[in-house]
Amino acid sequence: MKTKIQTMCCFSFIKKKIIILFLVNITFLSCDVANNQTPYPAVFVNKIINLNNIQYTTLRNDGGAVYETGGLKGLIIYRLNANNYLVFDRYCPFDRNASCSKIEIDDSLLYMIDRCCDSQFTFEGVPIAGPAPQNLLRYSAVLTGSLLTINN
Numbered sequence: 001m002k003t004k005i006q007t008m009c010c011f012s013f014i015k016k017k018i019i020i021l022f023l024v025n026i027t028f029l030s031c032d033v034a035n036n037q038t039p040y041p042a043v044f045v046n047k048i049i050n051l052n053n054i055q056y057t058t059l060r061n062d063g064g065a066v067y068e069t070g071g072l073k074g075l076i077i078y079r080l081n082a083n084n085y086l087v088f089d090r091y092c093p094f095d096r097n098a099s100c101s102k103i104e105i106d107d108s109l110l111y112m113i114d115r116c117c118d119s120q121f122t123f124e125g126v127p128i129a130g131p132a133p134q135n136l137l138r139y140s141a142v143l144t145g146s147l148l149t150i151n152n
């Protein structure tokens, strides 16, 4: 039968092991982030658009998407449903310096694409094909009546 001191010693050893495992895990996660997730350049976005305006008629149906000015390279606004809109920057997450790189809405309206390297993204901004290593830069979008407030 273990004494109280032996039990405390055992707990202390387990505690140390857990702390070491935790630190090793953080180190690996940090490396992963550093390798695959490059921070986007800082940008200030704060605009309000009126969805009743004629240029947004495409957004009157679920799955509709339009281009808008703002952000780093322009915005893509996507209507998920009547109450939820998703807004992404057209800034490329792969070859950011390539002059041809700019995210577009595919004609099929099923995904977004950067024709520079053929990376494709869902309308949640997640890469599904091509070399793009990370999600598109997404902004907050809040609907109040017919006004959509986009900011970060």
Ligand code: FES
Pocket (backbone or CB within 6 Å): 092, 093, 094, 095, 096, 098, 101, 102, 114, 116, 117, 118, 119, 130, 132
């Ligand atoms: S060059 Fe931009 S995602 Fe491919």
